[in-house]
Each structure stands twice: as structure tokens, then as C-alpha cells.
Amino acid sequence: MVPITLRGITWNHRRAIDPLLATLPHFQAEHPDIDIQWSSRPLHGFEFTPIDELARTFDLIVLDHPFAGHIAATGCLESLDSLMTDQLQSSFVGPSLESYVYGGRTWAMPIDAACQVAAVRLDLLRALDHDVPRTWESMFALGRDARRRGQWLAIGLKGVHALMSLFTLCANLGRPCGVTIDKPLLDIEAAKSALDALRRLLSYCPPDVLDWNSIALHEHMIGRDDLVYCPAVYCYATYAEEDIRRPLRFLDLPGLITSTSRGSTIGGTGVGLSAHSRHPEAARTYIRYLGQSATQMAFALNHGQPARRDAWDDSAIDERFGATYSSTLRTMESAWIRPRYPGYLSLQFHGGDLVERHLRGQMPESVLFQKLEGLHVAS
Secondary structure, X not given: OOOEEEEEEEEOOHHHHHXXXXXXXXXXXXXXXXXXXXXXXXXXXXXXXXXXXXXXXXXXXXXXXXXXXXXXXXXXXXXXXXXXXXXXXXXXXXOOOHHHEEOOXXXXXXXXXXXXXXXXXXXXXXXXXXOOOOXXXXXXXXXXXXHHOXXXXXXXXXXXXXXXXXXXXXXXXXXXXXXOOOOOOOOHHHHHHHHXXXXXXXXXXXXXXXXXXXXHHHHHHHHOOOEEEEEEEEOOHHHHOOOOOOOOEEEOOOEOOOOOOOOOEEOOEEXXXXXXXXXXXXXXXXXXXXXXXXXXXXXXXXXXXXXXXXXXXXXXXXXXXXXXXXXXXXXXXXXXXOOOOOOHHHHHHHHHHHHHHHHOOOOOHHHHHHHHHHXXXXX
């Protein structure tokens, strides 16, 4: 028998590709008639390449939930509603599954869960004799002491990551950005407070943080000994594994004003099924497999970041990742879903650059707000 071949596309980090490849032999042992060929692409492509373009080439697409409105509008993916049993719908951590539901249909199976949380080098923090910050004000006190020793706070604010940090801080204040075009994008007072905090943070950070995305932030924090603490970054739990020479520890998001960890802008990934696939039932069989508890547990054993709550609650997995899951669960459970309407990706692409330009001192705050609202309405 000639096996059915399904082509899949993900992004090229060990957190993304390794668990897919590691769990594939088990799936193929159960389904020898189905072969999966995975390819990967850079993070920037994952964040912005239109799904309808990928759907013409690939059967299986690992994607980010802000594409949901575009997917619903173009019909480029098949709905996965038929896979969503009552039990499965309650199996994922935080709003991971909810983020892929748009227009009453489910467009992807969550396979990876993440949101913005704090990252810390505990060895450097202890040397400064500081507790873990629970608020941004206590973080600034840490920053002052760090600078006296030639050390820094850190964050990644390149492009879209600057916009996500603005979103997170507004939501943390209890005044999240608008997620539909019939409402303003920004609560201006909340946005002013958020930007003021980000500008203040930059005074305790090396200048090149405006050139860093999430992966670069993690790499710099484990690769050098002068970056003590980051208040908000999309967590890559694999940087807390024991094979990392200077491992990070991940903790709940510090509150901007109080210690509440609410409002972190959810990330993570799901896997969708192309509407152009010639083998949709085989693809659904594989997608169902990826959402199973045993598969998600195996993801965690192969540098993955599972989306199922039972994997997050597993003590052995938590220990393997330096208590990342127990230490950030509160933030994950109270995470916020960013806009997903058709056309939003243009705002995300251009808006990130605008926020970055403001933080570089190249654009006044009032002009930034005007341009962000213009992108929101134009979408």
C-alpha cells in the first residue's frame, strides 16, 4: 500500500519542530498508511505569512490565532468542529482553545500554549539580594540596584513584540484594547500609562533590546551575565531545561500597578487543516492525535510547550522545565485574546513598527495613537 503523504509547515525552533518529529513514529506505528512531512520557517514568517497562501501548498499548518478572522473570511482552512468533543473542549490551559474559535467555528487544534510572563536569572537576582518583583515599581527598584553593578533589566521590543507589550499592559490595567472595529483600539489613559512604563523600563535596559524579538531575548539572557530580569516575554520553557548552562526561570507577569497577573496577551500555536487538502480525513486523524493527552505529554519530553492542562499540571513535566508551568499558570489562566478580525494582521504588522519607532524617540505619543487607530479603522 502506498501511504497517504501529508505536508505540514511549522516554525524553526526546537520548541516547535522537535516535538512534532519525536511523536511522529508513534503515530505512524498506529497509522502506517499516513506519512507526514514537516517543514519549518522563521518566526517572522510564522507571525505574518497569510494562511491562504500556505494552504495552497501544505495540508497541515501550525499557526497563530490572530489569523482566525482571515481564515473565516477566506475559507482557506477546514473547520475542526467535528473533532471537538465536550471533554476535549475543557482540556486546554487558559483560553488556548478559545483563541482559535471565531465566527462560531474552531479553526485549529491547540498544540502549544504561551503568553507573556516574567523571565529571570535567579543566580543574578540572588546576588543582588532582591525578591522576585511582583509589580513594575518593585522591578524598577531592582533595575536601580542592577545598574549600580553594571547589570540590566531586559525585554524584547522589536516590532510586533513592542505592540504585544503595549496590549498586555493595557489589559493588565483592566482596560484592554478593542478587539472589534466598532470599538476604539485604545483606551488612551491606559495606553499612556503603558507607554510611560515601557519608556521607564528602557532606561534600565541595554539599548539593543529594541532590536530583540522573544527568541533573541531568551538567547541573550542565557548567553551573558548582565541581564537579570525581564517583566514580559513570550515564554519559551525550553530555556529552563537542565541542558541550558545558565537556565532561566519563568514566573507570573508582574502587575503594572498592583500584583495582579491578569491580561497577558496569549500566544501559542494551533494546527489547522487546509481546505485544499486532498486527504482531509487523514489530516483530521493526525490532528486528533496531536491533541491527545499522551501526545501532549510527549511534546513536553521533547522540548515542546504543551497546550493541555493535564500536561501543565504534571509534576514531572513541571520539574523538567524548572517549575515553569506551576509558576506561570495564574498568568496563563487570566490571559487576554488580542484582536482577530479580518484585516487585523495589517495592524499587527505595521502597528508593531510604530510602537517601536515611538520607543526609539522617533514618533510622538499623540501621532502613534492616531496612526494605530487609523490602522484599526482601516482594517
